Amino acid sequence: MNSTRIGDLLVHVWPAEAxxxxxxxxxxxxxxxxxxxxxVARGLDRRVTLVAPDLRGRAGSRDAPGPYGIGRHADDLIALLDRLDTDRAVLTGHSMGAFVAAVAASRHPERVDGVVLVDGGVAFPAPAGTDLDAVLAxxxxxxxxxxxxxxxxxxxxxxxxxxxxxxxxAWSPAVEAYVEHDLIGDGPFRSSCVAEAVRTDGxxxxxxxxxxxAxxxxxxPAVLLYAERGLMNEPQALYDPQRLAGLEIPAVLVPDTNHYSIVIGAEGAATVADHILRAAAVPL
Incomplete structure (x- = not known):
């Protein structure tokens, strides 16, 4: 894996063997x-090139200028393709990132071979007058x-x-590197996330x-992979068959995962990787 600045964003790249x-x-x-x-990159086993930016307002892209918003992040994904001289790609996203991937694919279907949404991308609209800060908290x-x-x-x-x-x-050296990448400061430390970005996107x-x-x-082609448990590992997950009734794309339960372990846990990540390889038409 190498990390490099592409435009406004710090981008992590796990290159393919070919x-x-x-x-x-x-x-x-x-x-x-x-x-x-x-x-997930480990599960992909260098059969594709995985490009994962720090989105605006986070980690190595914390100083990237606003405005923020799902559409801005979606445009950033397509701009990455341009800068990488890549005509088409598979898009994937986890949680909020799934909404970003869906918006990017909806806006630019000619640049997208497939979409893999991971425990996100399907919304339940809030009533008018909802306190957004209270909901996010x-x-x-x-x-x-x-x-x-x-x-x-x-x-x-x-x-x-x-x-x-x-x-x-689900703790591992990879998870440790991921959480430490969020830190800024030299003691005391704090999260790199820009509050305005989080609130706008949320x-x-x-x-x-x-x-x-979107x-x-x-x-x-698109698929939703959803976790069996929720953000706090609680039995009620974000999605279940009742909540997903009427969804136009396939929805696949990933057993024994929660909202986080579906991407950071070994078994969940392996399932996500398999579906990404299918979307990219790479033999398993």
């Missing part, structure tokens, strides 16, 4: 960063709370995440018409 292999561009979750895809829990916290050292930050119910069974996932409808307007 120079002419398909390209996959991956968008991370709302308070995450591109290194969240490391375990309630849904994201510790992930949102940490944005206003400081940590005396890196070990304290690692312990914070190791105590998260959804991370407890608000669009809740109320923006294009973001809410999955229903896709004109390329």
């Amino acid at each position: 120079a002419d292999a398909p390209v996959v561009v991956a968008a991370h979750g709302i308070t995450a960063n591109g290194l969240s895809w490391a375990q 309630a849904v994201l829990g510790p992930a949102m709370a940490r944005l206003s916290m400081t940590f005396p050292d890196r070990e304290a930050y690692r312990q914070f995440w190791q105590a998260h119910p959804a991370f407890a069974g 608000g669009e996932v809740i109320v923006d018409d294009e973001t809410l409808t 999955v229903h307007t896709l004109r390329v």
Whole structure:
């Protein structure tokens, strides 16, 4: 893996063994960063080139200028293809990143071979007058709370995440590198996430018409992979067959995963990798 600045963004690239292999561009979750895809990259086993940017307002792209928003991130994915001189790619995204991938594919189907949505991309519109900050705090829990916290050292930050119910069974060196990539400062440390970016992006996932409808307007092959459990490893997941009734694209349950372990856990990431390879027409 190598990390390089492409335009405004820091981009992590896991190159394929073959120079002419398909390209996959991956968008991370709302308070995450591109290194969240490391375990998926391992499952891809260099059969495709995986390109995973830190989105605007996060980690190595924290200083990238606004405006933020799902559409801006979607445009950034397509701009990456241009800068990489790549005509077409598979797009994938986790959580908020799934909405980014869906919007990019909806806007630019001629650039997309397929879409793999991972525990995100299908929305449940909020009632008018909803307090967006309250919703984000309630849904994201510790992930949102940490944005206003400081940590005396890196070990304290690692312990914070190791105590998260959804991370407890999925810790690995790759996960450690991913969470540490979020840190800024030289003691005390804090999250790199720009609060305005998180609030803008989160608000669009809740109320923006294009973001809410993108999955229903896709004109390329797509699949939703959804976790069995929720963001805090609770039994109620984001999605279930009842909530997904009427969805136009296939929805596949990934057993024994939660919202995070579906990409950072070995078994969940392997399933995601398999579906990405299918979307890229690479033999398994």
